[in-house]
Amino acid sequence: MALSITTLLLFSLFLAIFLLVTVPLTGALVRLRANYNPKGLQLDPEDGVQPHTGPVITSFFVMLSRVRQLEGWSGLMKGMMPTLLSNAILSLFSAIFLDASLSSPSNQGVYNSPTSRMWGTLLYSIFLMFVSLPAIIITYRSITTPYRLPYIGPFHSLRVLLTPTELRKPWILYLTPGLLATELLHISYVVIALRALRHMLLPSLSQADDSPLQDLSPRSLIVYLAISLFSTAILCPLEVISTRLAVQRNHESAESNSVVQEEVGDADDLPEYSPAEDVIGMRNDKDPYLGLVDCAKRIIDEEGWGTLYRGWWLTMMFGVFGAFA
Structure with a gap:
C-alpha cells in the first residue's frame, strides 16, 4: 500500500486525537487497578506488623481527580511517549506488511486485523501482543512511577x-510471572469466544466490506449484547491482574539469588510529581505475585473480590462497542 501524504496526515490527526483523549483516561484506569489497598495489617521486613497507609481509592473518577490534584495536567499525560511510539510503530507495521489502512480507526488495536477470519484475527492479535508486550510493561510503569521522566531521553x-536484570536480559519481560498467560487468555476469549459468537448470531456485522447490513435480527443482537455484558465478569479480572503483573518488576533470577532486590539509582536526579504524597500505593516487590492464579488469589485474600472489578464499567462499555467493531 502506498503511503500518500494525505494518508499520513489523516493518520497523524487521528493519532493526536487518540492520544489526547485516551492517555489521561488510560492513566487513571491503570493507577486505579494498580493501587494496592490491603484490608488488614501487613508484615514489615523485620516480620513485625504495620498498618497499610496508602490511599483508599476505588472509583475511576476519584482517581482521575486525585491525579489532577497531586500531579497536575502533566501527570495526566504520563505514559504519552511510550503510547505514541508503540501505536505509531504497530500501525505502520500493519500498513506496510499487512495492507491495513492507516486512516481507518477500525484497523487500530490488537483485536482488529485486515482479515475478518477468526483464526487469522487470533494469530494477528497474538503476534501483535508479542510485539507490544514490552511496550505495555513500559507504558504501565511510566504511568505509575512517581518520577518526572524526560520526554526526550529514552x-x-x-x-x-x-x-538491571531486565536491562541486561530484555527477553525476561516476556517471562514476567503470569503476564503472558493473562494476555493470551484475554485475547483468546475476545477473538475465539465473542467473535465466533458474533459470526453465528450476527453474520452481517462480520462482513469484511462496508456493504449495508442485511437480516440483522434484533433478537440476536440483544442476545449478543447481553453475552458481551456478562463477559465483563471474565475480562475485567484478567485486565486487573494484567495491570498488577505488568508493573511488578523482575529482579534477580531464581538461579542467581531470588532474595537480592536490586536498587536502581538512576532516579535519584529526577524530581517527583508529588513528593509529599503518593498518588497510589504499590505492592512491595519483596513479596511478588508468582503467576496468574497466585495474583488472583492474593488480590482476593488481601484486598477483596471488588478489587478484581475495578473499572468494570469501562470494560463493559468497550465490550459493547467491540460488538460493532
Whole structure:
C-alpha cells in the first residue's frame, strides 16, 4: 500500500486525537487497578506488623481527580511517549506488511486485523501482543512511577523503569510471572469466544466490506449484547491482574539469588510529581505475585473480590462497542 501524504496526515490527526483523549483516561484506569489497598495489617521486613497507609481509592473518577490534584495536567499525560511510539510503530507495521489502512480507526488495536477470519484475527492479535508486550510493561510503569521522566531521553527513562536484570536480559519481560498467560487468555476469549459468537448470531456485522447490513435480527443482537455484558465478569479480572503483573518488576533470577532486590539509582536526579504524597500505593516487590492464579488469589485474600472489578464499567462499555467493531 502506498503511503500518500494525505494518508499520513489523516493518520497523524487521528493519532493526536487518540492520544489526547485516551492517555489521561488510560492513566487513571491503570493507577486505579494498580493501587494496592490491603484490608488488614501487613508484615514489615523485620516480620513485625504495620498498618497499610496508602490511599483508599476505588472509583475511576476519584482517581482521575486525585491525579489532577497531586500531579497536575502533566501527570495526566504520563505514559504519552511510550503510547505514541508503540501505536505509531504497530500501525505502520500493519500498513506496510499487512495492507491495513492507516486512516481507518477500525484497523487500530490488537483485536482488529485486515482479515475478518477468526483464526487469522487470533494469530494477528497474538503476534501483535508479542510485539507490544514490552511496550505495555513500559507504558504501565511510566504511568505509575512517581518520577518526572524526560520526554526526550529514552535510555535514562528505561534505566528508571526497568531493573538491571531486565536491562541486561530484555527477553525476561516476556517471562514476567503470569503476564503472558493473562494476555493470551484475554485475547483468546475476545477473538475465539465473542467473535465466533458474533459470526453465528450476527453474520452481517462480520462482513469484511462496508456493504449495508442485511437480516440483522434484533433478537440476536440483544442476545449478543447481553453475552458481551456478562463477559465483563471474565475480562475485567484478567485486565486487573494484567495491570498488577505488568508493573511488578523482575529482579534477580531464581538461579542467581531470588532474595537480592536490586536498587536502581538512576532516579535519584529526577524530581517527583508529588513528593509529599503518593498518588497510589504499590505492592512491595519483596513479596511478588508468582503467576496468574497466585495474583488472583492474593488480590482476593488481601484486598477483596471488588478489587478484581475495578473499572468494570469501562470494560463493559468497550465490550459493547467491540460488538460493532
